[in-house]
Amino acid sequence: MEHVHLPGTRGRPRKRCRHIVADKGYDSDTLRRYCDQHRMKPIIAQRKMKRKPSPGAPRGFDKPRYRERNIIERCFGWIKELRRVCTRYDKLASSFKAMVCLACIDRCLRANFSDRT
Numbered sequence: 476m477e478h479v480h481l482p483g484t485r486g487r488p489r490k491r492c493r494h495i496v497a498d499k500g501y502d503s504d505t506l507r508r509y510c511d512q513h514r515m516k517p518i519i520a521q522r523k524m525k526r527k528p529s530p531g532a533p534r535g536f537d538k539p540r541y542r543e544r545n546i547i548e549r550c551f552g553w554i555k556e557l558r559r560v561c562t563r564y565d566k567l568a569s570s571f572k573a574m575v576c577l578a579c580i581d582r583c584l585r586a587n588f589s590d591r592t
């Protein structure tokens with residue numbers, strides 16, 4: 476996560492996010508320590524079989540905020556309805572980006588101007 480460039484406006488860097496929302500696949504002690512160091516609250520469901528919670532670290536879980544993650548998951552599902560985007564037939568990143576934009580436009584038009592969504 477340190478390698479992610481956060482462009483700012485007018486020369487100032489953007490602030491880091493206050494929350495990280497992820498599924499159980501990202502439940503690791505290193506990610507949670509990283510969040511603690513950078514004052515971010517991890518909203519990550521704990522794995523049941525992998526490990527026990529670390530002693531001394533309260534692991535509150537914000538279920539309503541975690542459920543908002545479903546919106547992003549559905550958005551990716553809608554975009555991947557186009558086989559060309561899902562399998563990435565495009566060789567160039569610019570062509571792939573254009574197809575993702577077309578998939579978003581298609582989804583918006585279907586949602587707003589069709590009687591069936």
